[in-house]
Amino acid sequence: MNARMVAVRAGLHRARLELSQALTSVQELWNLLFFPVIGMFAMFMFRGNDVPGTGFSLGAHAVPGILAMNMMSSGMMGLAITLTMDREDGTLLRAKATPNGVIGYLTGRILSRGGLTVVGLLLPLVPAAFVFGGLDLGRASAWLTLAWVLALGLPAVLAIGAILGSLFTNAQSVGVLMVPLMLLIAISGVFYPVTAFPGWVEWIAQAFPLYWLGLGMRSAMLPDPLAAAEIGDSWRHLETAGMLGLWAVAGLVLAPRVLRRMARRESGTDLAARRKKAMQWS
Template sequence: MTPTLTAARAGVSRGWIEMRQTFTNAQDLWNYFFPTVLLFFVMFFMRGSTVPGTNFSLGSRTLPSALGMTVAFGGLITMAMALATEREDGTLLRAKATPNGMVGYLVGKIVSVAGITAVSITLYLVTGAGLVGGLNLGDPGAWLTLGWVSVLGMVATFPIGAILGSLVSNPRNMGLIMLPMMGLIATSGIFYPITNFPGWLQGVAQAFPIYWLGLGMRSALLPDSMAAVEFGHSWRHLETAGVLGVWAIAGLILAPIVLRRMARRESGSSVAARREKAMQRIT
């Protein structure tokens, strides 16, 4: 077995360990459950509203859209936050100092974040199915679509999240990523069809993966009749796969380049300087 494959196997084991540990941490559990509770409050207040031009519940439409948002959030925010935090505390420096350590580190991070994202999606589905109706949960084709959209969405967003995390040297500056992310979520049709938005805003939304993840999840779980409120009165599976594929290819090409440059800049003195700044903020 080659050293790279050995490091990858070690990364898989590391990822499973990190995922198990995170479910024993009260703060991490709160971070998982709070968005779920918040989403259910939103859907509760939407229960009397319908999608414009239909009699279909707006809350039922929101649930699959939120699944796409969860995949995007895990890839873009959770991954970026992990890299920024572990860059500051020296974890990345230790990985850099180990032969093929960066390979094992990144594989482990992908496994742990993907596992956490999968658990979050399951939590949304299990609890949300009892709150809203009209979902195609009994259709095998729906689960197949849910699967390929989720996997392709992770491949499209995880490398971009790693790039963003490598560019943020201080985890307390994550607001620079969070604010644009919240803006994209608000304009990507997660809570309301973007066909009712201005034309230029519709174009912006369709340039990013969040819209396509939401559309893909809606195509899996909503009745075919709900395609009438989407662009072209179609679920646009080919376009969904194409846009997510382009983001995946771009991320997989750029991420290794950016991460290698970031790793080369890491040193004991840079980690010590960041720790000192963090301690000054606390005191």
Template sequence: MSPMVSAARAGLARGWIELRQTFTNGQDLWNYLFPTVILLVVMVFMRNSTVPGTNFSLGSRTLPSALGMGIAFGGLITTAMALTVDREDGTLLRAKAIPNGMFGYLIGKIVLVTGMGVVSMVLQLTPGVFLLDGLAIGSPTGWLTLIWVLLLGMVATMPIGAIFGSLFSNPRSMGIMMLPLMGLIATSGIFYPITNFPAWLQWVAQVFPVYWLGLGMRSALLPDSMAAVEFGHSWRHLETVGVLGAWAILGLVMAPIVLRRMARRESGSSVAARREKAMQRIT
């Protein structure tokens, strides 16, 4: 068995173990359940409102949009947070010291973040189907669309998240990423159709993955008639693949370069210095 295959198998095993551990950790369970409950409560309150120009429930339209938002959030923030935590506690340094350890480490994080994203999606979608009306959940084509949007969305966002995680030396710096991401979510048609925004804001939103992930999930879970309220009166699958694919290519090209440079800077002294700063903050 080649060293790379062994590293990949070790990474898969590590990712699966870390994913299972999230079901036994109180904080991780809270991170699964709290956003789900908040989103479902918001959507239930929105279900009697309608999408402008239609009789369709705004809450039902928001559910698939929120699923797309969750993919973006997981790929960007969860990946970046995991990388900075592992830098601070020395996990990344230990992975670097093992032959092909960084490759196995990244495989493990892909499994972990993807698994967490799928679990969160199931937790939101399952009760949402019973609480909200009008979702097109009986179409095999819709489920296939959901799968490819999920996978392409992860590939488009996780490398970018890894790049940002490489730029920050401690998890407490993640607030710098949260503010612009919240702005993107607010302007990307997640909670309200983008066609009601100013034209310049529509174009800005369409540059980033958040809008396209929301659109892709809506195309998977909403009736075809709802495409009429979207930009261009279409689900624009080709454009979705194009934009998310462009972000994926950018991330896959840049992430290895940034990660290699970050790994070269990792040493026992740098980990010890970060730990000492962390202890000083605690005390």
């Protein structure tokens, strides 16, 4: 077995350890479930309102979009913040000092964050199925659809997070992304059908993976007649697969290059400079 495969196996072991530790940490679970809990509580207050033109609860309609939103928050933002924090505390530099250590480190971090993102989707889904009536999860096709949406959407979300984590120098600077992310959530049909917005807003929303994640999850979890509330009165599975696949491929092509560049540029001098700057702000 070559050295790279040994590093990958070490990364897999690290991912299992990190995932098991995170799932036994109250703080980590709260961070993971904060957005869906708040979002679903807000939509529970609107459970008596209907999606325009239907008799279906607006609250139940929003559940898939809230779960898609949590994927973006946990997968993209979570990985970006983790990478920048590891650069700040010297974790990446220590990994770089070990032969093929960066490969093992990145494998572990990306897989553990991916596992947490999936858990963050499934855990709220169980109580949501009981709290919000109308979710159509009893079909095998619903879970098959959810599986392929996750298979395409998760690599896209994690790749974007890896790229952002490589570009920003500290965790505080990553926080500025929350503002555009909140704006994107507002126009992507998470809480309200995107067809209620002007046409130019619809086009902006469709340029980003969050809209397609939400659409794919709605097609899996909601009854087929609810497609009438979507663009083109259709779930547009082909377009969903194409756009999520495009984002995934683009991210998987760019992310390794950016991550390698980040690892090459990491040095003790940079670490000392970041720590000095952090002490000046504290």
